[in-house]
Amino acid sequence: MPNKDRVWTIELGKRIGPFCIGSSIIEALHVLENRVPIHPLEITYDGMDPYKNDTVIDSPEEGFQLVFDSRTQILIKIDFYRLGQIYLRYGHVTLFRECDSATFMALFGPTFPGEYNPSTRCYHLSYEGGSVKFPIPIEHQDFYKDQNDLPLAFPNGSTPIACGLTVFSGSNQYAPCVPKPIKCDYGEIVNVHIYPSAATLLFCDKKASLELGWTPQQVISSIGQPISVFRKAEDPNPGSVVMRERVNEYFHNYPHLGCDVMYNSLHKVSKIILRTNVLGHPEFGTYHKSNFRIYIHTVPGTATADVLCESITPETTWEQIQKSLSISSKLRPVIHDSGLGLHPFGSSYCYAPVPDCIFEVLKNGYLASVTIVQT
Helix, strand or coil, rough: CCCCCEEEEEEEECCCCCCCCCCCCHHHHHHHHHHHCCCCCCCEEECCCCCCCCCCEECCCCCEEEEECCCCCCCEEEEEEECCCCCCEEECECCCCCEEHHHHHHHCCCCCCCCCEEECCCCEEEECEEEEEECCHHHHHHHHHHCCCCCCCCCCCCEEEEEEEEEEECCCCCCCCCCCCCCCCCCCCEEEEEEEEEEEEEEEECCCCEEEECCCCHHHHHHHHEEEEECCCCCCCCCCCCCCCCCCCEEEEEEECCCCECCCCCCEEEEEEEEEECCCCCCCCCCCCEEEEEEECCCCCCCCCCEEEEEEECCCCCCHCCCCCCCCCCCCCEEEECCCCCCCCEEEEEEEECCCCCEECCCCCCEEEEEEECC
């Protein structure tokens, strides 16, 4: 039985309970992980092409799915395929289990013409931003498969009872549009210009920049305070010498921007790591996706100087990068183990086809991260 103290509010085209259309997959995972009790989840995606199909987070015990656009990782649809596990409320009315068609019509108002799906034997009562699903008993299907109106009662006097509810972005539940993200800075384009011995990141919306060699004060004044700080362990190499006035390398973590900034012992930016948050990587769910556009230049100068190839984005494959940069197939990678213990994803491969830039590549050929280093 569902908990009567937990009632999720329905807003067509906007939200159900704590899940809002337009939120990121990281925000949704945070909500799911912090609920009590925790319920098992299943994440479905295309392992060979993670950007081909929508990403689905399923809570089978509670009977609902969260559907995300795979490229933007933004929530586009909330689908309750089994009603009754969670109390749902629309306006001042709480919906639970045996809610008939008349109840939904009275709540949601006039509806668009419905649709009968013979493959599922269900009738969909459609609204802007929402849809309610009613199963049609097999003995009554011939009466309603060619009409657009859902009957208030079947010939035997029984009433159509809802079995599913969907809230989505746009007007078509089968092809929801990608809404604007709830957080204004989510998905911000970051133009990355890599020059010989230099690199500049330009955050387009916030009009901020980040460069190798900057001090923590310069970085914080430009892109804000980090969410956390991580200090690397003492160098285990007995031959290493660290001057007393210097400290070890450390990271400023910006998971909301999809990046980490590393400082060397002189408190200068020596490394910037951009994350794709791709599924199939052990760190998935830790960072927002960095929406970078990388331009590799042959000479120092302005943003238009001698670009080697078209921009590299999180969706660019290693094969495409090889062709664009005319990289030899004999280039050998460094095998990277995340150091996160046992996980089913295996190791990734790190390539450095050009100076100052390292691409971490999954076995399916998609980018997991891009590291910009100062040499």
